[in-house]
Amino acid sequence: MSIDHRSGCPINLSLEVFGDRWSLIILRDMIFGGKRHFRDLLNGSLERIASNILADRLKRLMELGMLTRADDPTHKQKAIYSLTEMAITLVPILAHLGAWGRVWLPVSEELSIRAELLEKGGPPMWEKFMDELRHEHLGTPSDTPPDATVRATLQAGYEAIVAGKAPGAMPAPDQLISPIAGRLCY
Amino acid sequence: MSIDHRSGCPINLSLEVFGDRWSLIILRDMIFGGKRHFRDLLNGSLERIASNILADRLKRLMELGMLTRADDPTHKQKAIYSLTEMAITLVPILAHLGAWGRVWLPVSEELSIRAELLEKGGPPMWEKFMDELRHEHLGTPSDTPPDATVRATLQAGYEAIVAGKAPGAMPAPDQLISPIAGRLCY
DNA sequence: GCAAACCAATTGCATTTTGCAATCGGTTGC
DNA sequence: GCAACCGATTGCAAAATGCAATTGGTTTGC
Numbered sequence: 001m002s003i004d005h006r007s008g009c010p011i012n013l014s015l016e017v018f019g020d021r022w023s024l025i026i027l028r029d030m031i032f033g034g035k036r037h038f039r040d041l042l043n044g045s046l047e048r049i050a051s052n053i054l055a056d057r058l059k060r061l062m063e064l065g066m067l068t069r070a071d072d073p074t075h076k077q078k079a080i081y082s083l084t085e086m087a088i089t090l091v092p093i094l095a096h097l098g099a100w101g102r103v104w105l106p107v108s109e110e111l112s113i114r115a116e117l118l119e120k121g122g123p124p125m126w127e128k129f130m131d132e133l134r135h136e137h138l139g140t141p142s143d144t145p146p147d148a149t150v151r152a153t154l155q156a157g158y159e160a161i162v163a164g165k166a167p168g169a170m171p172a173p174d175q176l177i178s179p180i181a182g183r184l185c186y
Numbered sequence: 187m188s189i190d191h192r193s194g195c196p197i198n199l200s201l202e203v204f205g206d207r208w209s210l211i212i213l214r215d216m217i218f219g220g221k222r223h224f225r226d227l228l229n230g231s232l233e234r235i236a237s238n239i240l241a242d243r244l245k246r247l248m249e250l251g252m253l254t255r256a257d258d259p260t261h262k263q264k265a266i267y268s269l270t271e272m273a274i275t276l277v278p279i280l281a282h283l284g285a286w287g288r289v290w291l292p293v294s295e296e297l298s299i300r301a302e303l304l305e306k307g308g309p310p311m312w313e314k315f316m317d318e319l320r321h322e323h324l325g326t327p328s329d330t331p332p333d334a335t336v337r338a339t340l341q342a343g344y345e346a347i348v349a350g351k352a353p354g355a356m357p358a359p360d361q362l363i364s365p366i367a368g369r370l371c372y
Numbered sequence: 373g374c375a376a377a378c379c380a381a382t383t384g385c386a387t388t389t390t391g392c393a394a395t396c397g398g399t400t401g402c
Numbered sequence: 403g404c405a406a407c408c409g410a411t412t413g414c415a416a417a418a419t420g421c422a423a424t425t426g427g428t429t430t431g432c
Contacts, residue, residue: 007232008294010287010301011214011280017291021205021390028197038409046193050391055410065290077399077408086290093282094197100279101196104251104272105203108194115196207419224380236420241381263379263428 017064022049022057027066027087028094031133032114034151036080037072046111061087082137091126091133095119110161114154125150203250208235208243213252213273214280217319218300220337222266223258232297247273268323277312277319281305296347300340311336 006012018024029035029045042054058081061067066087072078098115101107107115118125129150135142146152192198204210215221215231228240235243244267247253252273258264284301287293293301304311315336321328332338 005292006234007297008292009214009232009297010284010291010293012211012233012287013291013293014283014287015207015210017287019205019207019210021201024201024205025198028195039407042409046195047198048192050393051410052392052412053390056389058409075400075408077397077410079409089286089289093279093286096279096282097200098196100275101198101200101203103275105196105199106191106194107196107199111193111195225378228380236422237381238383238421239419242418244380261379261429263381263426265380 017066020057022053023061024090024094024097025049026054026057026061027083027090030067030081030083031087031091031094032151032154034136036082037078038081041081083133085134085138088130088133088137091130092123095126110158113157113161117154117157118150121150203252206243208239209247210276210280210283211235212240212243212247213269213276216253216267216269217273217277217280218337218340220322222268223264224267227267269319271320271324274316274319274323277316278309281312296344299343299347303340303343304336307336 005016018027025045025047026041026049029041033040033044035041035044038054038058041058042049042051058067058069062069064086066084068082068084070080070082072080095115095118098112099119102112102115102119118129128144131140131142132144132149132151134140135144191202204213211231211233212227212235215227219226219230221227221230224240224244227244228235228237244253244255248255250272252270254268254270256266256268258266281301281304284298285305288298288301288305304315307314314330317326317328318330318335318337320326321330
């Protein structure tokens with residue numbers, strides 16, 4: 001408990017980190033959307049974050065050790081934001097959060113397919129995804145081909161829903177949603 | 187998406203429910219602390235919530251379907267707040283949140299022992315805890331004796347730490363904390 | 373029977389955070 | 403050369419938060 005914390009409770013301290021309406025949205029877009037640049041995050045999210053709030057949160061998340069910032073070699077003013085291990089380990093929390101929201105909140109089908117696939121993939125898929133993020137953001141070696149990534153799998157599911165057809169690897173929609181019997185509890 | 191949501195994304199909608207500094211603190215105190223009354227929540231938490239904010243959040247959580255309110259038969263002005271199934275299913279999220287905070291944030295030992303025990307207990311313990319909460323808040327039948335509850339187990343761990351001695355069922359402290367090798371990923 | 377403690381809030385007010393629109397100085401593509 | 407793009411910053415109104423005091427009523431202790 002370095003400075004000015006309300007308590008040393010793990011849940012409280014976690015809330016002090018991302019207990020606001022935007023921090024996790026930004027991390028979601030970086031993790032699931034692969035966004036690395038200010039403009040991508042500004043224009044890419046459905047929730048339309050304001051630029052001053054985005055700037056504030058990026059700064060804050062850097063101070064907290066969740067993100068790092070580096071100059072983009074291809075463009076003198078471009079900055080590349082990277083996830084740290086601290087942020088990458090949020091994947092299971094985001095998976096649970098998505099699963100919970102999918103059961104209890106009025107989610108839209110096309111936006112919840114990713115959460116559904118991630119829930120069905122379970123911890124093995126989360127671990128694979130975290131390894132991919134480590135490769136992408138921390139430079140860790142990886143042997144996953146670009147088309148077999150978890151992100152590509154989730155994206156394919158999304159696009160299949162948007163296109164109105166089921167992808168080959170997907171079960172029928174009525175088998176996917178079973179909030180009671182198949183309730184996620186990892 | 188009934189009214190005024192930023193997007194139908196499950197993570198976004200979840201954040202709209204408890205993406206603030208107090209809602210999850212209140213639910214934490216109800217779930218782990220067994221608090222059911224306004225005064226308990228007001229005076230019981232370390233984070234010292236203000237009474238107007240507590241009142242506002244209780245109202246809000248009721249409107250969202252996370253809590254219900256009933257008159258306490260033993261006291262004409264006393265209100266009893268109960269968790270709904272929607273709130274009870276937050277247990278895995280809180281467990282992950284606590285586990286994450288314990289690894290990455292400056293938690294205090296005595297306040298993180300509960301998170302640690304809950305992490306080690308894993309999904310079976312979370313399920314047991316949720317069943318206990320259903321019994322306590324929803325009146326569901328249960329055959330767990332009062333001294334064998336998950337909450338009592340967590341509380342015993344906490345008190346053992348505070349008293350400065352390890353309880354019988356607890357492994358040595360150096361075995362408990364292994365943030366890398368034993369990282370939680372349920 | 374009566375005061376003190378307790379009950380779930382509510383009120384007023386100052387401070388902080390948020391959301392929005394416009395704009396900044398600089399860089400790149402064409 | 404100039405439009406589009408880059409990561410921000412500024413100004414300002416609105417909303418949320420934090421704090422202290424208070425409300426109208428109930429129960430407890432004696």
